[in-house]
Amino acid sequence: MREIDALNRPMVRRVVRAGFLGAGAAIGVMVLVAVSGLAEWWVVLLGAVLGSMLGSLVGRALRPIGERFFGIATNARLLELANPSYPLLRDLIVRAPGTYTHSVVTAYLAEAGAHVVGANALLTRVGAYYHDVGKLMRPEFFFENLCGGQNPHDKARPERSAEIIHQHVADGVSLAEDYHLPSEVIAIIEQHHGTSLVRYFYRKAAEGDASIFEADFRYHGRHPQTKEAGLVMLADSAEAAVRALRTPRDDEVESTVRRVIGERLSDGQLDESTLTTADIDRLAEAFSRMLISMYHPRLEYPGESHRSEHVDIRHQPSRA
Ligand SMILES: [Fe+2]
Numbered sequence: 001m002r003e004i005d006a007l008n009r010p011m012v013r014r015v016v017r018a019g020f021l022g023a024g025a026a027i028g029v030m031v032l033v034a035v036s037g038l039a040e041w042w043v044v045l046l047g048a049v050l051g052s053m054l055g056s057l058v059g060r061a062l063r064p065i066g067e068r069f070f071g072i073a074t075n076a077r078l079l080e081l082a083n084p085s086y087p088l089l090r091d092l093i094v095r096a097p098g099t100y101t102h103s104v105v106t107a108y109l110a111e112a113g114a115h116v117v118g119a120n121a122l123l124t125r126v127g128a129y130y131h132d133v134g135k136l137m138r139p140e141f142f143f144e145n146l147c148g149g150q151n152p153h154d155k156a157r158p159e160r161s162a163e164i165i166h167q168h169v170a171d172g173v174s175l176a177e178d179y180h181l182p183s184e185v186i187a188i189i190e191q192h193h194g195t196s197l198v199r200y201f202y203r204k205a206a207e208g209d210a211s212i213f214e215a216d217f218r219y220h221g222r223h224p225q226t227k228e229a230g231l232v233m234l235a236d237s238a239e240a241a242v243r244a245l246r247t248p249r250d251d252e253v254e255s256t257v258r259r260v261i262g263e264r265l266s267d268g269q270l271d272e273s274t275l276t277t278a279d280i281d282r283l284a285e286a287f288s289r290m291l292i293s294m295y296h297p298r299l300e301y302p303g304e305s306h307r308s309e310h311v312d313i314r315h316q317p318s319r320a
């Protein structure tokens, strides 16, 4: 039922329209042939039935080729990509488990947001699953994968760290192209940071050098061009910011979500996304509600240590 709700409605409309046009054309040809007397009526009828069956079979056989080589985002292809056993996603689970967890939570938020603003929920979810796939190239440079180990950024200059962080967008696009992911999913990967600032390393660099340019610490991507890409950007930022809080109260979660979304908005990142101010307000509310329920501290039972386990999981910030 969930998948039916998530159907790509414009695509369904296109398919239905194409079906009616095809049927109309076939009936037209049948009538012409029958009227012209070139063949008996039953020969025309038999030809139409066999032709439509053959067309359906050929269409089914050619669909995977169209999906893979022309990057067409059919619902079947998106559902295939949403399966955790898809090779690229499986790689992410094994080699960058922190990033995979972050992507799943981002997808959960973004998909719910898609229902709120009337975007394509299935495409949004799949785009969120793959948005950070470029981190596979250097998983250890992203905070969510450190697991208490040595932070390689400690030995790098902030400029170099920012370059490595920026690179995960281009690497993600390149990996997605290698796997023939649909162009709509590749666009989400390319646009999920827009031209936003890698603030942590910018501040670190600016502390010791007044001649640092903010522009050098900005991503080189495109602003989100669709609601789906805008949703992934906002869900990604909200999830990372809330996870970085240690033991947030409900009002802190909401103020963090609103602050992060407000920063993206005032930075012009959502100007081309077609999300309206009313949409963004409803998204902030929906994301806050979901994040509060996810990160709400659970009851502590007698004999347990002061801090609960799941609070520990979220203390590492993800800034990419
Ligand atoms: Fe992310």
Ligand SMILES: [Fe+2]
Residues within 6 Å of the ligand: 131, 132, 168, 192, 193, 320
């Ligand atoms: Fe990212």
